[in-house]
Each structure stands twice: as C-alpha cells, then as structure tokens.
Amino acid sequence: MIRIKARAPTARGAVLPMIWGGVAVGYKFGCPLAEQDGLGARIVTSAVFFAVGTGLVFHVRRALLRELRQARRVARVAQSVVLRPLPPRLDGLNVAAAQLSADRGASVGGDLYEAIATEHGVRVVMGDVRGHGLAALGTVAAVLGSFREAAHDEPELGCVLRRLDRALARHLREQSRAEHSVAEEFVTVLLLEIGRDGELRALNCGHPWPYRISGTSVEALSRLDPLPPLGPFPLPAELEARPCGQLRPGDSLVLFTDGAEEARDAKGRFFSLPAALREAVRVQPVSPQSVLRTLFTALLHHTAGRPTDDIALLVLQRERARGRHPHPGARTCGPAKPPLFEGEPEAWPVPQSIRRTR
Numbered sequence: 001m002i003r004i005k006a007r008a009p010t011a012r013g014a015v016l017p018m019i020w021g022g023v024a025v026g027y028k029f030g031c032p033l034a035e036q037d038g039l040g041a042r043i044v045t046s047a048v049f050f051a052v053g054t055g056l057v058f059h060v061r062r063a064l065l066r067e068l069r070q071a072r073r074v075a076r077v078a079q080s081v082v083l084r085p086l087p088p089r090l091d092g093l094n095v096a097a098a099q100l101s102a103d104r105g106a107s108v109g110g111d112l113y114e115a116i117a118t119e120h121g122v123r124v125v126m127g128d129v130r131g132h133g134l135a136a137l138g139t140v141a142a143v144l145g146s147f148r149e150a151a152h153d154e155p156e157l158g159c160v161l162r163r164l165d166r167a168l169a170r171h172l173r174e175q176s177r178a179e180h181s182v183a184e185e186f187v188t189v190l191l192l193e194i195g196r197d198g199e200l201r202a203l204n205c206g207h208p209w210p211y212r213i214s215g216t217s218v219e220a221l222s223r224l225d226p227l228p229p230l231g232p233f234p235l236p237a238e239l240e241a242r243p244c245g246q247l248r249p250g251d252s253l254v255l256f257t258d259g260a261e262e263a264r265d266a267k268g269r270f271f272s273l274p275a276a277l278r279e280a281v282r283v284q285p286v287s288p289q290s291v292l293r294t295l296f297t298a299l300l301h302h303t304a305g306r307p308t309d310d311i312a313l314l315v316l317q318r319e320r321a322r323g324r325h326p327h328p329g330a331r332t333c334g335p336a337k338p339p340l341f342e343g344e345p346e347a348w349p350v351p352q353s354i355r356r357t358r
Helices: 011-030 039-082 133-153 157-179 273-280 288-302
Strands: 093-100 111-118 121-129 187-194 199-205 211-214 217-220 242-246 252-256 311-318
Touching: 093 111, 093 288, 111 133, 111 311, 121 133, 121 157, 121 252, 121 311, 133 157, 133 187, 157 187, 157 199, 187 252, 211 273, 217 273, 252 288, 273 288, 288 311
Parallel strands: none
Antiparallel strands: 093 311, 111 121, 121 187, 187 199, 199 242, 211 217, 211 252, 252 311
8 A cells, every 4th residue: 555644744844833923922912002002003913913824824835835746746656656657669569558647636546557568468457446546546556566467477368367356355355454444446457468460368347448440440349248347246257358359460459448438528528539539540650659649639628628537548559560479379377487578678758748737
C-alpha cells in the first residue's frame, strides 16, 4: 500500500502566525487608540485586524499550496513506479500508452496497463479498478505486480488470470484487516496474448473489447460476452483463452478503459470512440503515437477538459513483415523457461501534446 503522509507542522511554520497574533494583541492592549470609541479609532482598529486576518489567510494558503505540490510530486513518483512507461518497441510491435486521471491535478488513477515480451509472445493486460485516484492505487499495484511475474512464469493465459485473481483476493483481505471493514472492490481485466505470427488470444473479465485497425477499417476485436470482473465472483473451473484472429503486419490494436466510451459532453452525449478512431486513421501512415494524440485531443474536447472517470489508452501496432522467430509449441500450466528477453528497454515518454494540464 502506498501512502502519502503529510508533514507535521514545524516551529518555523508557526513563527509567522505568532507574530501576527502578537501584533493584534499588542495593538489591542498597548495602543491607547484601541481604547477609544470614536469613528476614526474604530476604522484604524478594523484596519489593523483586517491586515492581521489577511496575513494569516495568505500564510495558510501558502502552506496548503506547498503541501499540495509535495503530494503531487509523490503521486508522480508513485505512478512512475506502479504504472511505468512502456517501451516504444516490443518484440515486433510498436507501442504507445498514456492515462488521464479524473481527479483534478492527480497523476495517478484506477486504470492499469502493461505489455511484456515473453517466450510465449507479447502479453498485455488492461484493467480498471472500481473508483479512481490515489484510493485505487494499492489495488493497481497488486494486480500489476502479479501480472509482471505470472506473464513469464505461466505458459497458459488462463493460469495468468488465476494468479491475478489470487493476488487481488489477498490484497482485499489485507485491506479489510487494515481498515477493519469489508473491502468490496472489483477489477475489470483484459488479458491479451500476441503470438510471433500475429495470432491473438484473449481472456476478458468484464472489460471492453479492444478495436482492431486494419488500413482504414475499424472493428471490434470480438463480440463475445466477457466473464464477470475479478473480485466479487469466482473464476470458472475451465479457463481457456479465446482465439481472436490475427494481427497482420501494419494492423493495430487499441485497448482502452470504459472511461473513454462513457465520457460525456455538456449535453450528456457519450463519446464515440469508433468515430474518433476512423478520424485517426484518415491520415496515413498510422502510428500508435498519432492515434493516441488524436484520441486524447478528441476526448478532452468532448468533455471540455473535465472527464468524470479515469481514461487509459494503449495502442499496439504490428511492424511490417520481417524475419521473426517461430511460434512456440504446446502450453501447460506450471513453471516456464527463463524469459528470452532481459534488461530494461528505454521508457517511452508521454507526448506533451496529450498531457492534461490545469
């Protein structure tokens, strides 16, 4: 659990209020003008106490702004650790991702995403924790931490999902003990596996299906009913990843959280994500960065810069045909071979043009 702890007031911070208070008391009891009842004396007395009150208000405001800046710095550090930037290229895929928090001035939210190159292919998770902002950060950390281990360890995608379910249940138990109440959170999760030949396999627990972009065509990856979200319901005994076709060279996948589709304008109209994607692919060639930029610009315009829910977007584009490794063979649950990919790739910075500012 990541906590932001406010600094305790220091002796230095109490000096100015004591000085202002001393000025007010000294004037009241030490200045003869304060004892007079004339109009001029009352005006002077009111001016003195107004100045003292104004000084105290400005001092408190300055202290609160300082604490707010400190909390935002801590939030940015927490985000860089929990929701770390993705590399621009990942085993034959071009990658771009960013998130937008619904909390004003916040840097973190309840959305999560990760993409990891493993010997089983590139494995991707996109999820959405109930709630948003710093309150959901502990659950985001628990789910992402489990995925980063299980994506390498488990050859079968269903086993990865079970690991995430156990990690979430453990986190909720610990949270209930710490807060002396029943934690009733749930997480929608989409697990995606992209084989080295572009084969797509997925497991979906209550999350929106991504869109596939092929040339100028935009279509939903699947229309099958997803499983219930993780948390309130147990997983079925049989978990088999669903085949979802292939990602051909040049094709893209756009993963998102429901904050994108449920964003409303001032008249209550929902944001049309397919229409925004069709607008994004009008300019060729399409890149993950250009798709992100177009979508975030459209979302901020639609919501007048004030979305009511966290929004996360992840775009994966398969590179044009090159020499690729053969797809691995059969899969079974259990320990996997060491990953073929080691080291930390260079982090992809979110473009300034799509960062939300206040």
